[in-house]
Amino acid sequence: MSTIRYTKDHEYIAVDGDIGTVGISDHAQHALGDVVFVELPAIGKKLAAGGEAAVVESVKAASEVYAPVAGEVVEVNAALEDTPATVNEDPLGAGWFMKIRIADKGALDGLMDEAAYKEFLKTLD
């Protein structure tokens, strides 16, 4: 059973052991609109917390995706190259971006849980 945490930039990290699956929230995919391209990091890349991890492109613009916590990229969702629209259809499932080995699980405490993120979204409108 994984636990999910969110950033204020609308990334999520679903944690299972010391591996975290990173993607963008449903709110983020909705705000971006139709995703047409995702640029993923190289496997083995060491990401700093808040550092650029990926780029997601909609029809209109390119947006950066930041690493929720520090870690090393261990897997990327190569299926997004052919079907980037999966990010819109299933952002928390098949539309994941990458898996990272979390450097310090204590850093997760600085992120929002599901309930806190929902409250955070309410403050945006």
Add this chain to the structure above:
Amino acid sequence: MTATPTETSELTPLHALHLRLGARMAPFAGYDMPIQYPTGVLTEHLHTREKCGLFDVSHMGQAVLEGPNAAARLETLVPADIVGLAPGRTRYTQFLADDGGILDDLMVTRLPGEPESLYIVCNASMKAQDFALMREKLPDLRLDVLEDRALIAVQGPRAADVVEGLIPGAQNLVFMQGGDFEWRDSPLFVTRSGYTGEDGFEISLPASQAEAFAERLLAHPDCKPIGLGARDSLRLEAGLCLYGHDIDTSTDPIEAALQWSIGKRRRENGGFPGVARIQHALKDGAARVRIGLVLEGKQPAREGAEIATPGGEIVGKITSGGPAPSLGKPVAMGYVAREFSAAGTELAAIVRGKALPARVTKTPFVPNRYFKG
């Protein structure tokens, strides 16, 4: 990402309708405009190519310039043949600065039945400057800015059917022709023109009638509302310039590959701002020219990306770019040194340090489907 209108944003006559339709709104050129509706940009884009889209372009400038020799007088500001424009015909041109740079681009229609009157449509972002320019340079003419009129574009292969149902006779217009019509006793001015590469119409009507008229159009099962997001991807596929991006005061019409819009008489006789630069460029070719690029792969290249040779030499810059939904691959427009401008030339767009292979391609990227009668 959630844009809210600034306090100074103006509203078009269709603003309440956009909100009812669930549009995502954002400030554009001083107006709170619909960027997309709930179905999203890709669906809207493809729907316009397959059936019919309705666009609120009421933010654009509309004016009537009239007075003795209005056409000849306007020719002192633009390089197109306006004097030779027959009544009821429309032409595309550009306001030019003294150095030949483009101040704005516009459509000019000689009003049928009023040969000394020219109906002008110009860009929202530049209209205040355009109107001031005409008032300053053409003080002998009267400029009526049509503040109380909406402008609705109806575009796509089904547009003629959709429009004909409300405006009998409009389907007899041909591309770049305009005429007077009525709807519920209100005067309409309709041109067969647009900004998508498709057949279509732009309908100028009293602001007070705009919402009811738009709702009647949208009652047609083939007609859907389309936001500015798809308007931009449609015009990019059609190879049409966006002012402030593909053309501006630093580009002249020859560099911008708009020489087709300058008539023979005007090329020879001049009489417009920047004539020396333009005649020189017509004779010897411009040092850089606007080109189309089709990219390999799926990653788009956007405005500002540099254009390089396969060997890595920087030879230009992209001015518009993004996915082309009707082609399924990214396209771009930009300027390159002339020796790299031939169709088929292999180049690359530099995006975040990576060279994306691209090939110079003639525009439009998607064939125009104008109705020429």
